[in-house]
Amino acid sequence: MLRKTRRDKAMVINALRTLALLLVVTALAGCQFAGNNRGNVPLPKALVERMAAIGSSPAEPMMIRVYKESSELEVWKRTRGGQYALLKSYPICKWSGTLGPKVREGDYQSPEGFYDVTPFLLNPKSSYELSFNVGFPNKFDSALSRTGSYLMIHGDCLSVGCYAMTDEGIREIYAMARETFKGGNSAFQLQLLPFRMTEANLSTHAASPHAAFWRDLKVGTDAFDQTKQPPAWDVCEQRYVFNLNDPRTAPLDPNGACPVAPFSTLAAL
Known part of the structure; x- marks a missing residue:
């Protein structure tokens, strides 16, 4: 028992x-x-309706522009006519450092430049609600031996080198990125800018050590403003160039000379 x-x-x-x-x-x-x-999480109905109103849809390509000085993030979508139209603007809660590019790991500086975001850079398990990596360092940053890692656009309104959004904002932005990749697009362009690239703003900041760098970025933003098509960016002579090399050929050498007789999609303008 x-x-x-x-x-x-x-x-x-x-x-x-x-x-x-x-x-x-x-x-x-x-x-x-x-x-x-x-x-x-699905896209809000109102946002899908807004896409339809401008002649776009969740599966269409997208582009993002960020302006540090005014703390704005814009999402652009390709429309039925083939050109991109502004879909929505979001306030940026916080970004780090000052106007100017990120130079080294630990400088607490939010990056500037042109980047391509691929599906691999999305992070649905982020500790900051949701996030995606901006792709720093890119070809330009690497050519200048700039260092840094885990530079993100994310939620939680907290930044130590990233661009921090509200949780509601990053949910929408992340969902748009997810849906554009589902539509078969391999990447979307991310333009991280110090301010709106007007002559007046460049004149205001003409004494900055980054003035020449910003002038290079303006070539790319002007190309988009004229064509409403994201420009093809590359790097030669350790500077950004846009619509300069024939995309059917090999990429440019970031430390080599730029082409003398460039291919340009702006030639017809």
Whole structure:
């Protein structure tokens, strides 16, 4: 009788341990699902309707412009006519440092330049609600031996080198990126700019050590403003160039000479 009681007690203990383990596994699985599901939240109906109003859809290509000085992020979408139109502007909660590019790891500077965001750079499990990596360092940054890692656009309104959005804002922006990739697009262009690239703003900041760099960026933003098509960017002579090389040929050498007789999609303008 004593042996039976001990055996029954052991069975109860083992059953309780098994139940506890199952509960832990279930809880962990639930947390993991919740984390993954953040990246699958549907686009708001009003935003999809806004896309339709400008002649676009979630699957169409997109482009993002960021302006540090005014703390704005713009999402542009390709329309039925083939040109891009402004879809929506979002306030940036916080960015780090001052006007000017990121130079080295730990300088707490939010980057500037032209970047391409691919599906691999999306992070649905971000500790900052949702995020995507901007792609720093890119070809230009690497040519100048600039360093830095994990530079993101994310939620939570907290920045130590990133561009921080509201959680509501990053949910929409992330969902738009997700849907444009689902539409078969391999990347979207990200233009990280110090300010709106007007002559007046450039004149205001003419004494900055970054003035020449900003002039290069303006060539790219002007190309977009004229054509409403994201310009093809590349790097030669350690500077940005736009619509300069024939995309059917090999990329330019970032440290080499720029082409003498460039291919240009702006030639017809």
